[in-house]
Amino acid sequence: MTPITVVIPAYNAAGVLGKCLEHLAEQDYPKDRYEVVVVDDGSTDATPEVVAEAQRRLALDLRYVRQTNAGLAAARNAGARAARFPVLLFLDPDMWSRPELIRAHARHYEARGRVAVQGTRLLHPAAKVTPFMETKELLPDFTPRRRVRLSPYHTVMSNFSVRAEDLWSVGGFDEGFRGYGWEDIEMGLRLHRAGVELHWEPEAFAWHHHVESLEERLRKQRQAGVNAVYFWRKHGRNGRLGLFLEIHPLLLPLKWAVYRTALLGRLLRAVLGWAEGRLLCCGGWRRKAWLLVASECYNFLVQEAYYEGVWQALRARREVGPPASPVGSQGARGG
Numbered sequence: 001m002t003p004i005t006v007v008i009p010a011y012n013a014a015g016v017l018g019k020c021l022e023h024l025a026e027q028d029y030p031k032d033r034y035e036v037v038v039v040d041d042g043s044t045d046a047t048p049e050v051v052a053e054a055q056r057r058l059a060l061d062l063r064y065v066r067q068t069n070a071g072l073a074a075a076r077n078a079g080a081r082a083a084r085f086p087v088l089l090f091l092d093p094d095m096w097s098r099p100e101l102i103r104a105h106a107r108h109y110e111a112r113g114r115v116a117v118q119g120t121r122l123l124h125p126a127a128k129v130t131p132f133m134e135t136k137e138l139l140p141d142f143t144p145r146r147r148v149r150l151s152p153y154h155t156v157m158s159n160f161s162v163r164a165e166d167l168w169s170v171g172g173f174d175e176g177f178r179g180y181g182w183e184d185i186e187m188g189l190r191l192h193r194a195g196v197e198l199h200w201e202p203e204a205f206a207w208h209h210h211v212e213s214l215e216e217r218l219r220k221q222r223q224a225g226v227n228a229v230y231f232w233r234k235h236g237r238n239g240r241l242g243l244f245l246e247i248h249p250l251l252l253p254l255k256w257a258v259y260r261t262a263l264l265g266r267l268l269r270a271v272l273g274w275a276e277g278r279l280l281c282c283g284g285w286r287r288k289a290w291l292l293v294a295s296e297c298y299n300f301l302v303q304e305a306y307y308e309g310v311w312q313a314l315r316a317r318r319e320v321g322p323p324a325s326p327v328g329s330q331g332a333r334g335g
Contacts, residue, residue: 001029002106004087004161006036007079009072013093014046016209018054020093023206025058028099029106035061038093039079042069073173073183076157080167088167092158095121095206104204105161114166114196116188118150119159119204131279132214135295150198153244155188159206162191170194174234181224182231182245189235214298218305225309247310259307265300272297 006024010017017038024036038051051064065082067075080088087109089102101119108117128134145154170190177183192198228245235241242248246255258264275294282290 001033002087002109003085004029004034004089004102004106005079005083005085005164006034006089006091006102007076007083008036008038008091008093009041009075009079010038010043010047010093011041011069011072011075012043012045012047014043014050016094017047018050019096019209020091021051021054021058021060021062023097023099024091024102025054025060026099027097027102029102031059031061033106034102035063035084037063037065037079037082039075039082040064040066041071041075042067071175071178072180073177074175077172077175080164080172083164086164087161088164089161090157090159091206092208094208094210095158096124096209097159097206101159101204101206104201108161108199108201109163114163115199116155116160116162116166116191116196117199117201117204118155119161119206120200120202121156121159121206121208124207124209127209127211129211130213131276131291131294132217132298133211135291135298138291138295145200147200148197150200152188152192152198153185154200155185155191155198157184157187158208159204160184160188161204162196166191166194166196176230176234177227179223179227180220181227183227186231186234189241214301217302221302221305222309222312225306225311226313227309228306229310229313255307255310259300259304260311265304268297268300272301 008017008020021036021038027034038047040047040051048064048066051062054060055062055064063082065078067078076090079090087106089105091097105117105119108115123133123136128136143154145151167187170187173183173187177186188198228247232238232242232245232247239248243251272294275290275297278290279287279294
């Protein structure tokens with residue numbers, strides 16, 4: 001059976017990492033055929049103690065690597081360098097996997113072809129504790145995904161596996177991506193261009209248990225806007241990529257009109273306050289209707305923050321990676 005190293009980049013993840021490791025200890029896969037490497041990206045909470053407790057308590061081949069805070073891409077590279085096994089499964093610390101997760105990834109590597117595997121996730125119901133969190137996955141995702149030859153624009157490294165030799169053949173994760181956003185899809189794009197076939201495996205499933213505030217999401221989206229410009233410039237200002245990132249020069253005048261007009265933002269904040277107030281007193285179908293209204297307002301504010309980062313990066317006219325900043329434990333578009 002395919003030996004696999006599970007790489008978990010962690011930054012201040014004490015609240016969720018323990019449960020993640022417990023689920024990995026319960027995998028339906030031989031214990032001697034997988035290991036877990038936790039890379040602590042300079043945490044200031046109890047993340048080291050959580051790992052130490054798991055090492056004492058769980059039947060799990062678990063190792064701990066600590067580094068100065070350098071970002072998600074750097075943490076994943078550090079975990080890949082520490083791995084003993086030829087296949088790497090990148091998993092975020094707030095992913096609570098089903099017992100078949102590793103087995104579902106591993107079966108794609110029984111043949112010798114160059115493949116990488118995208119697993120699936122859903123937000124854990126217990127994470128829907130605020131109106132903002134309730135609007136996550138409020139509407140079903142009808143985006144088509146192919147089981148074989150998956151588009152690289154669907155790659156999310158919070159549950160993703162690849163052979164180490166293929167990862168390093170394209171240079172590993174680009175550590176120029178600092179903060180939040182896009183380093184996972186950029187890796188998927190480079191793997192795809194290098195001839196690695198991307199597979200989608202629905203049975204490689206994990207629950208995503210991450211509770212964030214609107215303020216945290218807005219902060220991350222500003223970072224994602226900066227990273228989007230870095231991504232686009234790195235790949236030669238590719239037109240298709242610019243459209244995907246929604247920063248193509250043809251789109252920017254419209255985006256400016258929508259997201260940089262203060263009047264519209266103030267109006268939707270007022271509507272959001274009203275909607276959140278109604279959610280406190282309504283039930284049944286009325287509550288669902290107000291959730292939809294709140295969801296649209298949240299989406300606008302999230303996009304507005306994204307374009308704050310975009311304008312910042314475009315004004316700076318930087319051709320190198322954005323500045324360093326502390327990062328959370330999520331993948332490019334996690335949460």
